Amino acid sequence: MSAPAVASLSCPQCGAAIELRTLDQALSVVCASCGSILDARDPNLHVLQEFKARQKFTPQIPLGTRGTLKGKKWEAVGYQVRGATIDGTTYYWEEYLLFNPYEGFRYLTQYDGHWNDVQVVKAAPAESMSGGRPTVTLHGETFKHFQTASAETYFVLGEFPWQVRVGDRAQTRDFVSPPRMLSEERTDEETTWSLGTYTPGAQIWSGFGLPGKPLQARGVYANQPDEFMPRAGSMVKRYLLFVAVIVGLILIRLVTASRETVFATNAAFFRPAAPADSLAFVTPTFTVRGRTANLEVTTEAQVDNGWAYFDYALVNEVTGTTYEFGREVSYYYGRDSDGNWSEGSRRDRAVLPSVPAGQYFLRVAPEAQVPTDFLEYRIVVRRDVPTLTPYLIVLALLALPPIFMALRAWGMESARWKESDYAPTSDDDDDDE
Amino acid sequence: MTARSASCPNCGATIEFRWSGAVQTICPYCKAVLVRRDVDLEKVGMVSDLPPTSSPIQLGTEGRWQQDGFVVVGRIVYRYERGGWNEWYLRTTRGGGAWLSDAQGDLAISAPASGDAALPAASELKVGQSYTIDGTRFRVASLTTAHYAGVEGELPFTTWDRDESLFADLDSEGTADELRFATIDYSDESPVAYVGSYVELEQLAARHLRRIEGW
Numbered sequence: 217m218s219a220p221a222v223a224s225l226s227c228p229q230c231g232a233a234i235e236l237r238t239l240d241q242a243l244s245v246v247c248a249s250c251g252s253i254l255d256a257r258d259p260n261l262h263v264l265q266e267f268k269a270r271q272k273f274t275p276q277i278p279l280g281t282r283g284t285l286k287g288k289k290w291e292a293v294g295y296q297v298r299g300a301t302i303d304g305t306t307y308y309w310e311e312y313l314l315f316n317p318y319e320g321f322r323y324l325t326q327y328d329g330h331w332n333d334v335q336v337v338k339a340a341p342a343e344s345m346s347g348g349r350p351t352v353t354l355h356g357e358t359f360k361h362f363q364t365a366s367a368e369t370y371f372v373l374g375e376f377p378w379q380v381r382v383g384d385r386a387q388t389r390d391f392v393s394p395p396r397m398l399s400e401e402r403t404d405e406e407t408t409w410s411l412g413t414y415t416p417g418a419q420i421w422s423g424f425g426l427p428g429k430p431l432q433a434r435g436v437y438a439n440q441p442d443e444f445m446p447r448a449g450s451m452v453k454r455y456l457l458f459v460a461v462i463v464g465l466i467l468i469r470l471v472t473a474s475r476e477t478v479f480a481t482n483a484a485f486f487r488p489a490a491p492a493d494s495l496a497f498v499t500p501t502f503t504v505r506g507r508t509a510n511l512e513v514t515t516e517a518q519v520d521n522g523w524a525y526f527d528y529a530l531v532n533e534v535t536g537t538t539y540e541f542g543r544e545v546s547y548y549y550g551r552d553s554d555g556n557w558s559e560g561s562r563r564d565r566a567v568l569p570s571v572p573a574g575q576y577f578l579r580v581a582p583e584a585q586v587p588t589d590f591l592e593y594r595i596v597v598r599r600d601v602p603t604l605t606p607y608l609i610v611l612a613l614l615a616l617p618p619i620f621m622a623l624r625a626w627g628m629e630s631a632r633w634k635e636s637d638y639a640p641t642s643d644d645d646d647d648d649e
Numbered sequence: 650m651t652a653r654s655a656s657c658p659n660c661g662a663t664i665e666f667r668w669s670g671a672v673q674t675i676c677p678y679c680k681a682v683l684v685r686r687d688v689d690l691e692k693v694g695m696v697s698d699l700p701p702t703s704s705p706i707q708l709g710t711e712g713r714w715q716q717d718g719f720v721v722v723g724r725i726v727y728r729y730e731r732g733g734w735n736e737w738y739l740r741t742t743r744g745g746g747a748w749l750s751d752a753q754g755d756l757a758i759s760a761p762a763s764g765d766a767a768l769p770a771a772s773e774l775k776v777g778q779s780y781t782i783d784g785t786r787f788r789v790a791s792l793t794t795a796h797y798a799g800v801e802g803e804l805p806f807t808t809w810d811r812d813e814s815l816f817a818d819l820d821s822e823g824t825a826d827e828l829r830f831a832t833i834d835y836s837d838e839s840p841v842a843y844v845g846s847y848v849e850l851e852q853l854a855a856r857h858l859r860r861i862e863g864w
Contacts, residue, residue, distance in 0.1 A: 218859075218860035218861055219860065219862065220701065220861075220862050221703070221861050221862040221863050221864060238703055239700075239701045239703040240701065240703060240704075240726075240733065240735075241703055241753050241754065243731070243732055257728070316754075316864065317703040317704070317861045317864055318850055318864065319754065319850070320754020320755060321753060321754050338820075338828060339820065339828040377753040378732070379731065406791075
């Protein structure tokens, strides 16, 4: 035999039928028809408060709906709309009271499409300060103070294990450690703490079999878990793996690159003051063998507080293919109040990315401005030399997604705290300082 | 614990005792309040039906707490101006008594304090004061004057001659992780302290729970 789960009563004010779902747990029950708040303890249900809400609200989870939340069955038995007025604007949120005779009570709260699954905690958490802000610690988890507000009850429906009234006021303090939130509610009679867990609206919709779709959540809620941070974290991990692979490839390249010298001049001189035309020359033909690889042209000029510019053309003797490029070498040094200084380098390295095998010569047109009459220079051409640039470009490109994700995480975090008591001061305030 | 039986002096029904040491029981058939006098039962009054409850606990519910089995033998329903609760009387397999309180689905279980704590007189009690009971520092959280709204089953004392009693609820000081609670009951001439902890129904491995329609 099983015991009845509901008691059927009627409203003394309007006569409408009232079902009591929490039986002896109920202290007040609201007549769904006339809105009177009745004393559920009194067999005659005397009126505690006549309907005085300024506005009627309709619960998104109709009272009496049963659903499953985290594997447990619950029935929606009570509904409150509460609000807090901050800087002249009232922000409303909904609170659903859930009941299971074997589990007791539980709450769901909803604000701007953000849902929390809330349970009362019996003990007050330990309070302390961190970085000038209050924190509380419960079971080893530290929660940061988010907001202090005054909550007022605007609308009630269903039944409650306490004497509810429209106009009830409580001082609230919220502390967050996403996805959890510890909230304190203080009235003259008592102080209660509750622990909320951020719950996607879709989970409540499917758990309670509600029609349609939940309201799209707007903004970032106090204890909304940061979805970007863990993603940024896994991206960084993947990126570090890429770095390791690329470092491996660089090492392989350093070992396998042939660095074969295909041409080198001896140390030679030219006279910078001579007419430009007379300085241009052509090198002997040299052979580039093997597969198509890069070709490195090293220009070394013994410039002292001066510069030299080499206009190059690498010409394939057979096909006539020409690679034109210009290189500058400059080196300055001296001594000032900070000590010795120097700038530039006497050696320059240019890499032509892919040059096929063949017979080549260089056409060279040098010019220079140096304090000496003659300038010593040397040109060395090597094929298949290791270069880092392409690897660095790949690494830089691969770094973009994790950086982007980290920026979004940072953006979410600042959006979260913008709604708190610790919102950064506005730009106007900054200008005044 | 052997079940003893007696017959109700009011209606003649056979009454099976779950606990042989019961001082008072209620005849489940005629609701007569029966008090044990030596071997006989004396009818001292009548009780009305209990209000419907949503508690999953009932007379005969069995469970375990602190490595000791228990059976629920009696119940007192308390009411005060801001609510009410069920106080279930448990007999343990080791032969002790304990109370399982059931308020708005929050369960707490407690047994008489073992030490002789110096308990404050009712007139000295104040919310916020601290006392050491059984080596634990407790702070008075609330004072409740409650009246008996109903009784059933077997109890270790008589209730028919009482109306109100004062309770002090105390919570342990220190970190929330090891919260304990205590109650000082001022029903009798000298106060009695009970010490215990909050429990979840699941932790009690309860059997013979009340079946509630639709759940």
